[in-house]
Amino acid sequence: MPLAANPRDFDGYLLDLDGTLYLGPDLIPGADRALASLRARGARVVFLSNKPIATRRSYARKLTALGIPAAEKDVVNSNLALTRYLSREHRGARLGVIGEQPLLDDLLGAGFEVVDDPVQVDVLVVSWDRQFNYEKLCFGHDALRAGARFVATNPDRVCPMPEGVMLPDCASMVGALEGATGRRVEVWAGKPSRLMGEMALERLGLPAERCAMVGDRLDTDMVLARNNGLASILVLTGCTDRAALAASEQKPDFVLESVAELG
Numbered sequence: 001m002p003l004a005a006n007p008r009d010f011d012g013y014l015l016d017l018d019g020t021l022y023l024g025p026d027l028i029p030g031a032d033r034a035l036a037s038l039r040a041r042g043a044r045v046v047f048l049s050n051k052p053i054a055t056r057r058s059y060a061r062k063l064t065a066l067g068i069p070a071a072e073k074d075v076v077n078s079n080l081a082l083t084r085y086l087s088r089e090h091r092g093a094r095l096g097v098i099g100e101q102p103l104l105d106d107l108l109g110a111g112f113e114v115v116d117d118p119v120q121v122d123v124l125v126v127s128w129d130r131q132f133n134y135e136k137l138c139f140g141h142d143a144l145r146a147g148a149r150f151v152a153t154n155p156d157r158v159c160p161m162p163e164g165v166m167l168p169d170c171a172s173m174v175g176a177l178e179g180a181t182g183r184r185v186e187v188w189a190g191k192p193s194r195l196m197g198e199m200a201l202e203r204l205g206l207p208a209e210r211c212a213m214v215g216d217r218l219d220t221d222m223v224l225a226r227n228n229g230l231a232s233i234l235v236l237t238g239c240t241d242r243a244a245l246a247a248s249e250q251k252p253d254f255v256l257e258s259v260a261e262l263g
C-alpha cells in the first residue's frame with residue numbers, strides 16, 4: 001500500500017521518459033513546471049528508460065533542453081541495469097553482444113571483454129540492434145548452442161506512439177534466437193525488473209515505500225512499481241488510455257491525465 005494518500009506527497013519519484021515527460025521530441029505540457037515544483041518541495045527524482053539505443057547522457061541533455069534539468073547520473077536505463085547485473089553475477093565473463101554502440105560502450109566501460117568467436121562467449125547479451133541480420137543470428141545461435149548464458153536488456157515492445165509505427169526491437173531479436181535454439185532468455189534487465197528498481201532506489205537514497213513510479217505503460221512501469229514495492233502512478237499521455245486501463249489486471253494506485261498534475 002502506498003504511504004501517501006496524495007500522489008504529490010512522495011519523497012521520491014521514478015519517472016519514465018517517453019509518453020510521460022515528453023512525447024517524441026515534444027515536452028508534455030506542464031511537465032517542466034511539475035518537476036520544478038516537486039524538486040522545490042524537496043522530492044528526489046530519477047529518470048528511467050528502457051530504450052537501449054541511446055546513451056544516458058543523451059537523455060540528460062534532452063531533458064535539460066526541454067526544461068527539466070538532469071545529469072547523466074540521474075538517468076537509469078536498461079543498459080546500465082544489465083551492465084550492473086553482469087558485473088555482479090558474471091564478472092570477468094567474455095561477452096558476445098548483439099546490440100548497438102551505447103550498450104557496447106557501457107559493457108566495455110565496465111571492463112568486459114567482447115568477443116567475436118561464438119565458442120568463446122560466456123554470456124550472450126541481446127538487445128535492440130538495427131543492424132540485426134542472418135550473420136548475427138548465426139553468431140548468437142552458435143554461442144547459445146555452445147552453452148553461453150543468455151541475457152537481454154528490455155522485454156517491452158516499442159509502443160506505437162506518437163507516430164503509430166511499431167518497430168521490431170530487443171524482444172524480436174531475443175525471439176529470433178529463442179526460436180532458433182529452443183533456449184529461453186534467462187534475465188531481462190530493463191523495466192519491469194527488480195534490477196532496474198533497485199538501481200533507481202539506490203540513486204534516490206530512499207526506501208521503496210516513500211517512492212512512486214510514474215509512467216505511461218502498464219506492462220513495464222506499473223509492473224515495475226509492483227515488483228519493487230513502490231506506489232504506482234499511471235499517466236494517460238502515452239501508451240495507455242482509459243479503455244486499456246479498464247481491460248487490464250494492473251490497477252495503479254493513482255491515475256493522472258498528465259504528469260503536470262504533480263505540480
Ligand SMILES: [Mg+2]
Pocket residue numbers: 016017018019020215216217238
Ligand atoms: Mg513510456
